[in-house]
Amino acid sequence: MSEVKYSKEHEWIKLEGDVATIGITKHATEMLGDIVFAELPEKGSNVEKDGTAGVVESTKAASDVYTPVSGEVVDTNQEIVDDPSKINQDPENSAWFFKLKIKDKSEMDSLMNKDDYDKFAKENNT
Amino acid sequence: METKKTSLYQLHQDCNAKFVEFAGYHMPIQYSEGIVEEHKFTRNHSGIFDVSHMGQLFIYGGEELIKDLEKIFPLDLKNLKLNHSKYSFLMDKDAGIQDDLIITKIDEGFLIILNAACKDNDFKILKELLKEKYKMFLDENRSLIAIQGPKSSQILNEVVDGVKDLNFMSGNWFLFDNQKVYITRSGYTGEDGFEISIPNNFAEKLTRELINKGSKLAGLGARDTLRLEAGLCLYGHDLDKDKTPVEANLKWAISKERISKGDFIGSDIIIKQLNDGVTKIRVGIKPEGRIIAREKTKIFNQSNVHIGEITSGTFGPSVNGPVAMGYVENEFSKKNTKVFLEVRGKKYAANICSLPFYKKSYVKGVNQ
Numbered sequence: 001m002s003e004v005k006y007s008k009e010h011e012w013i014k015l016e017g018d019v020a021t022i023g024i025t026k027h028a029t030e031m032l033g034d035i036v037f038a039e040l041p042e043k044g045s046n047v048e049k050d051g052t053a054g055v056v057e058s059t060k061a062a063s064d065v066y067t068p069v070s071g072e073v074v075d076t077n078q079e080i081v082d083d084p085s086k087i088n089q090d091p092e093n094s095a096w097f098f099k100l101k102i103k104d105k106s107e108m109d110s111l112m113n114k115d116d117y118d119k120f121a122k123e124n125n126t
Numbered sequence: 127m128e129t130k131k132t133s134l135y136q137l138h139q140d141c142n143a144k145f146v147e148f149a150g151y152h153m154p155i156q157y158s159e160g161i162v163e164e165h166k167f168t169r170n171h172s173g174i175f176d177v178s179h180m181g182q183l184f185i186y187g188g189e190e191l192i193k194d195l196e197k198i199f200p201l202d203l204k205n206l207k208l209n210h211s212k213y214s215f216l217m218d219k220d221a222g223i224q225d226d227l228i229i230t231k232i233d234e235g236f237l238i239i240l241n242a243a244c245k246d247n248d249f250k251i252l253k254e255l256l257k258e259k260y261k262m263f264l265d266e267n268r269s270l271i272a273i274q275g276p277k278s279s280q281i282l283n284e285v286v287d288g289v290k291d292l293n294f295m296s297g298n299w300f301l302f303d304n305q306k307v308y309i310t311r312s313g314y315t316g317e318d319g320f321e322i323s324i325p326n327n328f329a330e331k332l333t334r335e336l337i338n339k340g341s342k343l344a345g346l347g348a349r350d351t352l353r354l355e356a357g358l359c360l361y362g363h364d365l366d367k368d369k370t371p372v373e374a375n376l377k378w379a380i381s382k383e384r385i386s387k388g389d390f391i392g393s394d395i396i397i398k399q400l401n402d403g404v405t406k407i408r409v410g411i412k413p414e415g416r417i418i419a420r421e422k423t424k425i426f427n428q429s430n431v432h433i434g435e436i437t438s439g440t441f442g443p444s445v446n447g448p449v450a451m452g453y454v455e456n457e458f459s460k461k462n463t464k465v466f467l468e469v470r471g472k473k474y475a476a477n478i479c480s481l482p483f484y485k486k487s488y489v490k491g492v493n494q
Contacts, residue, residue, distance in 0.1 A: 034162040036441035059161045
């Protein structure tokens with residue numbers, strides 16, 4: 001199984017070959033509350049590491065979704081756009097956001113592993 | 127100033143509330159089930175809201191007080207029956223809204239429920255206007271608990287016998303645990319419900335009993351989505367000093383009899399606006415699709431001209447879609463007018479619609 005890595009912006013990223021699947025963490029969904037709207041990047045567009053690549057909204061507020069690595073968007077998960085509550089239900093699995101054909105695998109190096117992220121999330125409970 | 131706690135603070139904590147600071151109080155925004163569940167449970171069953179941060183202003187006086195208050199509020203107070211309530215506002219001389227409120231005729235005076243963020247200023251204004259002629263105080267010793275939703279009448283009646291016979295927008299004194307509680311059939315969710323003014327020391331006991339009978343705590347988050355679906359205004363957002371009751375589309379709350387006399391603060395402007403019309407007016411706005419347009423979102427017409435702004439916008443859990451209110455130039459206020467909302471740099475289609483988004487189910491009295 002491929003390793004999952006995590007960003008400080010609370011995204012998870014799973015790399016298989018040169019395609020990365022990206023979503024938001026369970027911790028992020030717990031902070032956001034009920035997610036009622038999701039916007040994803042356009043298929044075929046290019047996104048830059050740490051740049052905005054989508055939006056999620058709870059009843060309370062809107063939050064940007066960032067991409068932890070650069071690449072070309074090769075797929076997006078329409079299911080979470082049609083039913084954003086799926087993001088709360090299964091954030092780190094079926095409710096992925098988008099898939100990227102990544103440009104530079106070394107961008108993965110600065111991301112956290114699960115233990116480090118869990119510690120980070122616990123310390124940054126906001 | 128230190129952030130205040132209501133008498134239900136410990137109970138909120140026990141129920142895993144997430145707190146926010148609101149108008150100087152630690153208030154629960156939501157509990158563990160979340161805003162959407164709390165909202166739906168209130169619509170379908172019964173939700174309890176701690177609204178103890180709101181001001182409970184008691185004023186005592188007779189005929190002269192009624193006359194003096196009629197100079198302030200655009201209400202026919204001399205004909206307001208004992209234990210009946212009216213929605214109204216405190217205006218400045220330009221008819222700008224300083225606060226919106228509920229005033230109830232009680233024995234030997236009035237009880238006025240004020241917004242938390244405005245209550246101290248309201249008190250100051252009223253004290254000056256009434257020249258300190260009357261005994262009046264913001265009662266900090268009482269909590270205010272709202273129970274809202276279709277099962278609330280049955281649940282509250284099991285705890286306080288007789289409340290089920292109250293008519294909408296009327297109240298009375300009842301006993302709970304030998305304490306005098308003032309209960310009105312009212313609320314701010316678009317559902318049948320009650321607001322209970324109770325001594326602080328008994329608020330938690332009452333609330334726990336209501337929970338034991340099947341009601342559930344709901345936070346300010348759900349209160350906001352519920353009131354917005356019901357088309358009700360939130361002060362500081364949909365109403366403020368730069369908006370008049372006519373612009374806010376609340377002229378139904380102004381007594382016709384009092385307009386004909388025109389002798390209350392702000393009446394010149396109100397009468398002028400009623401005769402000549404207004405340039406901007408509050409409307410309901412329904413975005414097409416799922417896009418949520420929040421407060422301060424700019425509204426454009428079909429020719430891309432800026433015609434207004436959203437004042438409240440969220441996702442309505444019962445509507446199952448986005449809902450919003452805002453002010454637009456009068457000529458674009460007709461139902462079904464197509465407008466565009468600018469969200470994150472892009473324009474999204476929306477339609478002006480009538481309010482409420484969600485149909486009320488208030489219990490009407492037999493005499494009304």
